[in-house]
Amino acid sequence: MKNIHGKPSTFSLKPTKIAKPLMEHKTLFHIKTRTNGSGNEILEIAKILNKSGMKVETGFQNALFEKNHALEDFFEIETVDMEIYGKPDFQLWQFNAEGNLVDKMGNLPFKNVVFNLPKVGEACQIENASSGQVLGIKNGTYQVVFKKKIPKKKFKTRSAKLKKQQISDDVWILYPADSSGFFRIKHAKSGKFLSSFVPGKVTVEHQMKASDTKGKKVKKVLVKVKKTFVSVPDIEAFISFIAKEREYEDEELQTELGIDGGQGFLKIMLSVQRLKDCQPDPSV
DSSP: OOOSSSSOOOOOOOOOOOOOOEEOHHHHHHHHHHHTOOHHHHHHHHHHHHHTTOEEOSOHHHHHHHHHTTTGGGOEEEEEEEEEEEOOOTTOEEEOTTSBEEETTSOOSSTTOBEEOOOBTOEEOOEETTTOOEEEEOTTSOBEEEEOOOOOOOOOOOOHHHHHHHSOTTOEEEOOOOTTSOBOEEETTTOOEEEOOSTTOOEEEOOOOGGGGTTSOOOOEEEEEEEEEEEOSOHHHHHHHHHHHTTOTTSOEEEEEEEEEETTEEEEEEEEEEHHHHSOOTTO
């Protein structure tokens, strides 16, 4: 550009950057609530918005994690001893308060004995913590007895059949516990399970299946179990907090309870909605 006086002036024109619109955490949480979406779904929406030219407020994943744990203080967890009616099973075991091995029927064949149990799934010896002896099988029988501990042998063959022959009779495999804390213990060499069918006597037997009692009347008995309860002691404060988080404070609410049971759990569900959202649309 020429000046009337002096040297010509030069100007550099740079394109102006347009700021991306910002999507705040509050708006994303509002979308999640109104669409009844999951955490993974709202995270996916945030990724799509970021890629499409809209900036999402930083730290949304951490904010979502904190949001998902915002209700923890309202809940209480309690484990209680209960007696329930169930089918007799003399092959399920657990530890009592004294650390003794007791079967599901309440029998205590190893009285005053504390065991060092193997890890779940590992083939190991079950050792008496006091005497150092281990559980094994009495020669020529299926009776379980205490034996002197012998170091485990290393296999010198690749043959699965020969390996099984080399397994000593004091090796056991601990199965994972069920929802009530009971587990099975398998004898590695015979493939049978630790059982207490006869009072005061422990043997290894084939695992009992439902088909073994098919067509027979099986009397249910009282079984001692531990049950874990999760509850909300102050339900009014709980609902008030939900209403505040959803900005329903000045709205008339509709609350509903639902019950669902299965796989060893009983769940009571709570739904909190605005009453006007539950009314049928008169225009439809």
